[in-house]
Amino acid sequence: MRIFCADDEKLSLENIVNIVKEIEGERAEVLGFSTGKQLIEAADEKAPDIVFLDIEMGSMSGIEIARDLKILKPNVNIIFVTGYEQYMGDAFKIHSSGYVTKPFNKERIREELKNLRNPIDNEENDGKLTARCFGNFDASVNGKSLDFDRSKSKEMLAYLVDRRGCFVTSGELRAVLWEDAEDDLKTNNYFQQIKRDLIATLKKAGVEDALLSSWNKYAIDTKKIHCDYYDFLAGKPEGLNAYNGEYMSEYSWGDINNDRLSQKVYGSN
Numbered sequence: 001m002r003i004f005c006a007d008d009e010k011l012s013l014e015n016i017v018n019i020v021k022e023i024e025g026e027r028a029e030v031l032g033f034s035t036g037k038q039l040i041e042a043a044d045e046k047a048p049d050i051v052f053l054d055i056e057m058g059s060m061s062g063i064e065i066a067r068d069l070k071i072l073k074p075n076v077n078i079i080f081v082t083g084y085e086q087y088m089g090d091a092f093k094i095h096s097s098g099y100v101t102k103p104f105n106k107e108r109i110r111e112e113l114k115n116l117r118n119p120i121d122n123e124e125n126d127g128k129l130t131a132r133c134f135g136n137f138d139a140s141v142n143g144k145s146l147d148f149d150r151s152k153s154k155e156m157l158a159y160l161v162d163r164r165g166c167f168v169t170s171g172e173l174r175a176v177l178w179e180d181a182e183d184d185l186k187t188n189n190y191f192q193q194i195k196r197d198l199i200a201t202l203k204k205a206g207v208e209d210a211l212l213s214s215w216n217k218y219a220i221d222t223k224k225i226h227c228d229y230y231d232f233l234a235g236k237p238e239g240l241n242a243y244n245g246e247y248m249s250e251y252s253w254g255d256i257n258n259d260r261l262s263q264k265v266y267g268s269n
Contacts, residue, residue: 001024001027001028001029001050001120002028002047002048002049003024003028003030003031003048003050003051004030004031004032004033004039004042004043004050004051004052005017005020005030005032005033005051005052006033006034006036006038006051006062006065007034007057008035008056008057009054010034012054012081012102016032016109017031017032019106019109020052020109023106023109023113024113035058036058036060036062036064036065039053039065040068040069043072044136045136045138045145047132047135047138049076049077050076050078050097050113051066051076051079052081052100052109053066053078053080053081054081054082055080055087062080062082062087063087066078066091066096070094071244072135072136074242075238077097077098077116077117077118078091078094078096078097079098079099079112080096080100081104082100082101082102083102084101096117097112097116100112127141127206128210128226129141129205129207129210129226130225131157131225131226131227131228133158133162133227133229133247133248134228134232134243134246134247136248136250137154137155137158137250139157139158141205141206141207146201147201148197148198149197149201150194150197152190153197153201155176155177155251156173156194156195157198157202157220159177160211160219160220161220161225161229162248162253162254163220164220164230164233165221166219167212167214167217167218168217168218168219169216169217170188170191170216170217173191173218174188174191176253177191177194178190195218199211207224207225210224228242229247232261240265243261243265245258245265245266246258
């Protein structure tokens with residue numbers, strides 16, 4: 001589970017971060033941010049499950065920040081923490097999870113964490129690989145994003161997730177990862193580095209069994225990962241609700257699949 005806290009007042013930020021850490025302990029990754037820009041950038045890299053958000057955040061209002069967060073992750077639980085009550089109507093218009101007025105205590109925060117608008121799926125904390133395909137691609141285990149040494153290793157994993165258990169040849173992967181590069185010894189050697197980095201990253205996270213390989217062919221074992229895209233295709237409500245009009249948006253090869261998903265959800269224009 002990943003929890004972000006944002007407040008432009010240093011003492012207030014330290015207070016909420018410490019309280020959340022005391023309540024959740026090792027069950028959650030808790031990060032603090034003093035500006036809306038920092039918060040949005042971090043959320044774009046690894047989407048949070050819960051955000052404690054001050055409403056008055058300098059140049060960006062908490063309401064604006066919340067709207068941006070909802071685009072990145074529609075089911076994020078946003079809990080406003082503020083000294084002002086007049087924003088409560090605006091907060092609930094964007095379907096926030098809660099509204100806490102300052103000053104607050106530990107029990108008040110605990111109450112909000114127990115009564116989230118969008119309950120967090122405990123299956124995602126079972127040690128399996130979790131792939132988030134809607135929006136930007138993210139891969140995590142127990143709520144913590146995998147740390148790849150090379151961005152192409154992450155893209156290789158994303159493409160294998162996209163292929164849903166079908167084996168993909170080394171040649172196809174090289175063509176996808178380097179569209180304009182020649183299929184020469186240099187490219188092949190770099191691909192081997194990418195592959196080793198991916199294997200090492202999965203092994204470090206304890207999920208190396210999610211990657212299948214055979215005679216220069218690679219696939220994802222779909223039974224050993226959680227994935228919003230797979231949930232969508234299975235007709236599960238959590239998957240259908242998670243789709244926000246974007247699919248692996250940082251990868252151009254994902255556009256075709258996104259068109260299909262958009263057609264299914266929104267129909268033709």
